[in-house]
């Protein structure tokens with residue numbers, strides 16, 4: 089055991105008061121939460137497991153088990169190949185429009201679901217760069233944050249190499265993200281496309297959508313928003329921002345299940361000018377004429393390539409039903425209340441253990457997760473998973489606390505953060521022993 093009395097992590101005096109106050113606060117926040125009954129709509133809500141990773145893989149709605157079973161017996165089993173004509177050919181657009189209306193501020197005819205986020209990002213970025221280089225051969229630069237999600241950065245590097253483009257990196261503080269000043273310094277007459285994360289996967293920093301879109305447009309660039317950590321959690325107004333392009337995941341806050349297909353948004357005014365490089369039959373003008381040459385379809389169909397993963401589109405529809413019922417504004421209000429509460433609890437019981445907040449403090453600059461930093465967080469995460477408290481870990485030293493508003497309660501948040509405190513204390517004690 090340690091004989092060093094100074095890092096007195098277990099001091100009852102210091103912990104008891106905030107603990108009791110937080111219990112009362114969690115209870116009253118849950119009692120006043122207009123979305124509290126939605127939590128029971130999710131598998132696992134009845135167990136003591138604490139889930140802090142709905143921003144990475146959302147919990148399944150209970151209704152999904154039945155919806156999937158019904159799909160297999162009635163739709164797939166009953167309709168067989170007729171299902172394509174009757175419903176499935178249209179499903180990527182019908183669900184895309186619903187996602188657009190409920191979460192993206194996108195009028196119909198601009199959103200489709202199909203491939204993975206990575207593949208859709210590739211298709212849209214390539215289309216945007218090619219269109220810009222076609223208009224002005226000087227516009228060869230793709231601007232991206234150096235701390236963006238790996239797939240985004242890797243794609244930008246690959247596309248630049250493939251097309252003779254150039255990458256312009258924006259350096260950012262890893263506890264924040266790209267703001268208007270940083271973007272303004274990076275764009276210019278050579279900028280073709282700007283790729284931006286609306287909510288940073290690492291810090292949870294919430295970028296200013298309309299301001300950054302305007303900065304990109306003032307420089308003559310197109311803007312592509314990555315909405316993976318926004319869709320279903322933070323309201324987005326793509327049409328009002330006058331955004332050009334967007335992509336995002338459906339297996340995070342939209343609870344579509346592991347590997348459910350991503351969505352792509354292309355503003356109506358840009359669709360005719362953009363052609364994507366994966367020219368498959370499902371994106372062709374007349375799918376069943378099977379003509380001798382590829383001619384892209386009008387509208388969003390041209391952004392499809394091959395047969396869409398219909399089975400993987402089934403599950404997300406239950407969360408879209410829940411979102412339609414709750415409204416994205418109420419979801420955002422609860423998200424802010426959850427992350428504010430988590431930050432207060434972290435200040436009360438984790439800051440004394442040396443844990444710092446690696447996310448913006450101001451909720452106006454924060455999405456649906458908070459990141460807590462401490463040198464022991466990698467080991468802390470492993471310890472928490474063993475005890476059925478499930479956050480995730482991101483370098484450097486970051487424990488991500490994802491607070492999915494439809495499926496997370498304030499009491500659950502408090503229990504989980506207490507477990508984090510216990511795990512940090514245990515890891516710190518372990519290190520003092522050696």
Ligand SMILES: *Cc1c(COP(=O)(O)O)cnc(C)c1O
Nearest residue numbers: 204205206237239289314316317
């Ligand atoms: C989760 C995430 C992705 C994931 O891409 P996949 O193709 O689904 O693996 C991409 N970008 C960001 C910002 C993400 O958070």
